[in-house]
Amino acid sequence: MSQSLDRALTVLAALAEGRRTLDELAATVGVHKTTVLRLLRTLETHRFVHRDDIRHYRLGTALFDLANRALDDRDVRRCAEPALRALNERTGHTVHLASYEGGEVVYIDKYESTHQVRMYSRVGKRAPLHCTAVAKVLVAAFESSRRREIAESVQYTAMTENTITTPEAYLAELAAVADRGWALDDSEHEDFIHCVAAPIRGARGEVLAAASVSVPKVLLDHDGLLALVPDLLTATEQASHACGWARG
Amino acid sequence: MSQSLDRALTVLAALAEGRRTLDELAATVGVHKTTVLRLLRTLETHRFVHRDDIRHYRLGTALFDLANRALDDRDVRRCAEPALRALNERTGHTVHLASYEGGEVVYIDKYESTHQVRMYSRVGKRAPLHCTAVAKVLVAAFESSRRREIAESVQYTAMTENTITTPEAYLAELAAVADRGWALDDSEHEDFIHCVAAPIRGARGEVLAAASVSVPKVLLDHDGLLALVPDLLTATEQASHACGWARG
DNA sequence: CCCGATGTTGCGTGGCGTGCAACGACAAGT
């Protein structure tokens, strides 16, 4: 563990919240401001931070560059794009693409709703495992031993009345998801939003990612949401083909 | 300048090219592999890198998170979104949003073309100052002394036959752009693509960002491109209003 | 079974990152 690097990354995390001054940063990281200054200088030469004001620092453009270049490398993202974009245009609702990596589910793409009501999410954000449709789809793709392992380690924070709060209920849900081929988030994450999600498969049939449609309950009731499932499955199958999946 | 941090950032830059092994990284950075290992460990605990394979490292999810959170903070991006999205849907062509920061022009948003022919670009990518329409718009927004200063420091790399290659020609072009309120890239960056761009203004009339429409020449000839200008200006004016611009 | 390549660990050295204190720059208050 490199101390200075560790501190620099903490600085970046602090800057993610918004622009900060030198000793605001020094305070949050808990080191002398001189130290932060030097770290910032190095970060600045690499364009990781940028000072717009004489005394305010901000995240720099190198971050955008790196992140989006890395995202660009993901084949799923590129291959699934036309299908998901079409789904988004057809339904008008928010479409997410998420993948499982390193024990967490992360959004790797997003297509905004055309409606006024927007949901809060962001590419790069991590999705809770127990109360999102995409996570259910992705975890349900594992064999049962792995599922059980994950189910044990999840923090079952109750986000709404409907949130699943026990490993047993979660495992049962996963089995159901695996069985029917798509997942439902019945306002388990946020009270006013419900979602459906389905897997996108690669050449060997493995699950590469999950796509979801999220819709505010004021726009569509439960049955209305379920009516989107065929549309969703059409899109994910189309995306799966684009990713090399052979079987229809 | 912090040595270890400097090396760590170089490692990240190397990883941006794609997944790498430990001593590939050690070689490119030019240090002992032990050193790289320890840097990677620190980076890994902060989710900046992720090892998908036992011997391959990749950029991690924290980068996406940071970058997109930072992008989210940009008011322009959010405010301009509906107008640009509409422009993109109306024309079917690639729409870019770019802003000037720290001496460089960087793409902060992108709306993909619906046509088969796509252009290569990416959010976070830096746009050359002398041969892109967005850069012309942004630089033309400065007062003449600043323009001259910038014009002197630009590297006039000739990308195509039409690329502007002298400070004098560049300054003349900037004056024309400032005068008519929009800019043209007549295949000055890439042979087969031409673009038009216009500024998006904030509450005090200052230029916040530039929006552009890029279209392959096989789809639209010069006159066809110019015919898009009214559409573009409608969109940028709409976006400007959303950003607080009062005057129509 | 050996051998090469690559990731990992222990360890001693000294470079370098650290905190301190003093200084500079700027703004606000009196």
Add this chain to the structure above:
DNA sequence: ACTTGTCGTTGCACGCCACGCAACATCGGG
């Protein structure tokens, strides 16, 4: 205008910690 306070910046000396080395672990291929 002087003072006062705040914040960024610089010089410096100490000692920690990051470094490279070498040995070990692990895995695959011949």
